[in-house]
Amino acid sequence: MNAIPQAIEAAPLLRVDGLTKWYGHVAGCRDVSFELRRGEVLGVVGESGSGKTTLLNCISGRLPPSSGTVEFDTSRFGLTDIYGLNEPDRRRMQREEWGFVHQNPRDGLRMRVSGGANVAEPLMNLGNRHYGKMRSATVEWLQRVELDTRRIDDKPRNFSGGMQQRIQVARNLIHGPRLVFMDEPTGGLDVSVQARLLDLLRELVRDLGLAVIIVTHDMAVARLMADRLIVMKDGFVVETGLTDQVLDDPQHAYSQLLVSSVLQI
Template structure:
């Protein structure tokens, strides 16, 4: 895999909230409390993050609350601005382009055609007063589809894939259980066949049996569609089931990365060891 061209390459991504000061600006000599400067109040949400996502793989991102994993996801999906950094997509339309520096119009195009996103809270990814198939149609319309029959056909097929009964396609997601709402989100995210799918804590708050169903669905989508995914979770059990490779984050930094089996069986970083032992 090291000789392959990554589908998505992130280099030296930094995100900070606040101006910084002499106490915290120097990356080699920062006096921080975790990722927070007690002098000027600056928060360093992501610090010098570099990672690769290869075609057809699932990359896990694990860490405790406040570790920066969701901030990383928001940056990659353009929900939040980066302070500095680069991200490259192996796509003929964007060869050599740092996606963070593109216009808002081009970023919107990437979100509509190249990326899919499944949020921890379905309220952020769905319009709860639209029908389920209407939510899928919204994404298709944003990508330029105007053929009603075609959109309905795509919507029915995707709802069937995520095991939402087609007879419920015109129901609003607010009437669904949490697990079903996540399935509608996944269907919407897949609507334009994106090569990259982001999943942010998609099983948090779900019953264990529902979690298992959602995780099985994600693995099936990976096998059948070959989509590359970045999966964020604080739960190593989720990462163990899904991820081919894993990065471990703490206080905005990557403290360890490698094959998931290697991370779980022989962690080298003290924090990762604590995570793994807490799972046992």
């Protein structure tokens, strides 16, 4: 990290400015602006229907916003508005530099091909044509996400929900992305599996120095994973700040409600 000059370090990886998405006359998200730097984990929290997923879809290039810009520091064009790129370039950037972990692994995996092929697919998309090398990379990544490597050729449907989610994580990290989007990555899992997956994610993110935008309605996930938080309500960002700051000393009435609503045992 010392080798990186301060100026580059300070340059944002992702800059979102005045992002608004209307569904007809209903607002998905309104006037959202923030910056994300390398290695930073940003949590987006809020209740159902507050615009978290709309925001994530807009900034991950999957849903063009009604107004506002999303700029990403691409390796080929520098800091560029992603919706200003032409479609092949945008798709290539999404393929090469991003990952997207869906809430439901079925949305993020190809259910008809084996877990190993799912993990290796990003490598093939990047032009890797050597089976042996891809195979060993896949085995290595299955180990990293703590899956039994003997099950490499099993179909995703034969894995449990938590294992499918691990496959999805491996698939989204194997090609060395710089930014990973996660939409409720632990949403459908039971609590003990959630905890293990979170632990694993936290470790991987730290080791790889990834920038992550993680959408969640679970305060515990936010507390564990995120460096910074964005609290959303009715499409607006109502509060931002360091995770501990927001969760320990919420300023906005809604954030206070959110934090106080967490069940204690």
